[in-house]
Amino acid sequence: MLVHHLLRGTILSGFAFLIVYLTKTDQLALYIAPRMATYVKLSAIGLYAASMYQFYLVFRIWSGSRTEPDCDCDHTPSPSLTKNTMIYGLFLLPLCLGFLLPNTIMDSTIAAKKGMSLNGAINIARPSEAKASGTGNSPSLADASPSNSTQGRAAPSPDDMFPSDVYTESYAAYAKKLYTQDLIEVSEKQFIEILTTLDLYREPFLGKQVALSGFVYREPEMSASRFALSRFAMNCCSADALPYGLMVTYPKAEKYKNDTWLKITGTLELSEYKGNPVLQLKAAELESIPAPDSPYVYPDYDFGS
C-alpha cells in the first residue's frame, strides 16, 4: 500500500510540475490553445493537492498511525505485479517524454499526416450551391475592423465587387478594408481570417502585394518551383491543429528546405493545383526568419462580432 501511495503521489506531482514547467518556459502554447491554457493551469493545482494527500498517507502509514485509509470504497489496486508495472508505466511514459525530450513545434512531418489546407478555409464553409460563407452570431459591417493592420479608411468600394449574404457580411466588410491596402500584411492574430477573405473573393485581390510568414512544406505533387508556406491553425490542442497556408511559387524554391521559416512578400495570382484553382503567391522577397515564439495561429473569436 505504501509503495502505491508513494508512486501515485510522485506521478500526480510529476504531472503538476510538468504543467508548471511548460508554463514557466512558455512552452504550454506548443500543446494547448491559449483559451484552454487557464483550465490546464488550474488542473495543476488539483493534481498537486491530490499528490500532497498521497504523500500525507505515506507519512501516516510509515509513522504507523494508520495502516489503511478510512475509505470503504473498493479501490484496492490489483495485486498483480505485471499489471501494476504496466499501469504505472503508462503514467510515467508521458512524464518521461515531457521532461526528457526537448519540446519541438509541429512541423512538416505532422503536416503531411494532417493534410494541407490551401484553399477554402478551416473555419469557413463554402456551400456547394452558393459561393458564400460568413459569420454567425451578429454580423455587422461596422465592427469588422481588424485590430492592427488597417486604419478603417475604407474607400467606398462597390458592393458588387464583394457580394455578400447574411453569412458573409463580415468577410465582405473585411475584404473592402483589405482592398484599400497597398500591401496586405497577413498578421498572426487574423491569419485565418485574412487568408479566408482573400480566398473567398480571389479576383479583386489578384495582383495585390501580400506578405506572410510561415514554414515551408511540400506535398509530393508540387513541382520543384513550388512549396506551401503555412502555419498550424489550432482550436483546442495540437490534436485538432491543421496546417493552413498559401501556395508559393519561386524559381529557386528548392533552396529552401522543409520546415524553414520564411517571411515572403509577393504578388497574388491565380493558379491551379491538383485540378482545383488556388491562390498563389509569386514570391519577390524571401527572408529567412527564426521560428516565432508563438508558431501557431488561432481563430480570432472577435472577428465580425
Add this chain to the structure above:
Amino acid sequence: MSTFVLRWATPLVTLTCIGLMLLIVMNRDISFLRLDMSSLHSFKILFISLILEAFPFILLGVFASSLLQVFVSDRVIQQLAPKNPIAGVLFGSLLGILFPLCECGMIPVVRRLIHKGMPAYIGIVFILAGPILNPIVYTSTYTAFRSQPQIAYSRMGLAFAVTVVIGLLLYRFMRENPLKEIHSHRHAHHGYHHSDHHSHGQHHHDGGSARGNRMGSILAHASDEFFEMGKYLLFGALLTAFIQLAVSRETLLGIGEHPMLSNLFMMGFAFILSICSTSDAFVASSFNGTFNAGSLLAFLVFGAMIDFKNTLMLFSVFRAKIVLWIIALTFLLVLAGSYLFQYFFF
C-alpha cells in the same frame, strides 16, 4: 501472471491483426513504423497535448464525483431522479445544458450517480447526450459552420433523437445492473453521517477534524478515481496519437470518396480521432466540400458520443455486453439518421 496473459493476450492479438489487415488493404508497408526522431517528436506533441487537454475535464469529473460521494446522500439522488421513463430520458439528455462536461469528465460522475441509485438508463443517456446537447458545443458548431447553420441545428436534433430512442430502449430491455463488479459495501453512511452533522450544527465543536476528514476523503476518492479513469485515458491518447501519425488523411480520403460509404467512413474517422466535442466541429468543417453534409453530421454526432478514448473508459465502468449494445445502437441510429437528414434537410 497467467490470468493477466489470458485477459490481455486475445484483445491485443486482435488489435494487431486489425492493424495489419488495414495495412494490407491500404497497400502500405510497415516502413513508417521506423522510429526516426521527427516522428518521435510528433508523437510526443500529439500524445501530451491530448493528455493536457483532457486533464481539466477529467479532474473536474473526479472531483465532482468525489463531492457527490462525500456530500450527497443516496436518498437525495433517489428522490431527485425522475420515476417516469419519458421524464427520465428527457432529464438525462438535457442534463448537459446544466453541466457542459466533456465525455471523459462525465463517466466518473455518472458511475457515482448510478451507484447512488440513479436509474442506469438515465446515466447512459447523459453520457451520450451530454457531450453534444450543451451550449458550448452548440456555439462551437455554429461558429465552425457559419454559412450552414442547419448543421448546428441538425447536430443537436439528431443527437437528441438518437439518445431518446436509446434511452427508451435501455429502459425497456436493460434489466440487469449495467455497472461492472457490483460493490457489496455500503456507500450510504458517508452522506447520512455528514448531513446529520450539518443539521445539528455540531461541526462548530469538532469542525476541524470533520472538515479535515471530508477534505481527506474527497482527495482520496479523487486521486483513486483519477488513476482508475486516467489509465484508460492515457492508453486512448497513446493509441490516438499513434494512429494520427501512422495513417495520413490522404489515405483516409481515398477510402471515403464513395458517396454511400462516406457516412460510414466519417463515423469511423471520428471514432479514431477521439477529439473533444467542443473542437471537432472545426475539424469537420475542414472536410466541407470533400464530404456531403450528411456525412459531416454523422461525424459530429457519432464522434462526440462514441470514440476510441471513451470506449475504453466505458468498458472500464460498464459491462462489456451493455457497452457493445450502446455502441451498436448509436452506430445504427446515427447512420440511419444522417441519411434521413441528408435526404430531407440538406
